[in-house]
Amino acid sequence: MKTLIIYESTHHGSTEKIAKAITDVLGAKLVKPEELDMNTMAEYDLLGFGSGIYMERHHKDLLNTVSKLSRQENKKAFIFSTSGAGERNIARNHKAMRKRLLEKGFTVAGEFSCRGFTDFGPLKLFRGVNKGRPNEGDLSKAKEFAKRLKNA
């Protein structure tokens, strides 16, 4: 299954770690939104979209990328993220991305989220939360998620 993953990871590089773990399992191509060549999209069977969660949604460049895509037929996508809250808020934090993908005609084959370190805003005073996350356990969960996608 030819897979393309588009990701952004601007706060502490946490989502990049998850993106690379998933990429390894799927043998995917990994790009940032600005590196995406829209003309090659048709070559891929599966598209992954992931970033940190900023104000309860994915990075704006990633959301805008989906908005710019042409309508897709029979194309599978998956969504991933890291955030302060992690899996606990996955439904709310992935809502904007999920909505855009469904509007473009994608089938959402899976979603993954885990905690990522953050010292955003007042959290800086406490030297941040989720120190060391994503950790080895998070990375192996991301790899299990990617294996399930192979069979989806």
Ligand SMILES: Cc1cc2nc3c(=O)[nH]c(=O)nc-3n(C[C@H](O)[C@H](O)[C@H](O)COP(=O)(O)O)c2cc1C
């Ligand atoms: C501007 C900003 C807004 C954030 N908003 C949220 C949020 O709404 N919910 C949440 O759980 N975490 C939030 N976080 C924490 C990030 O989602 C978390 O640190 C994530 O792992 C960052 O991923 P990255 O290092 O790949 O950019 C925010 C962080 C920043 C910097």
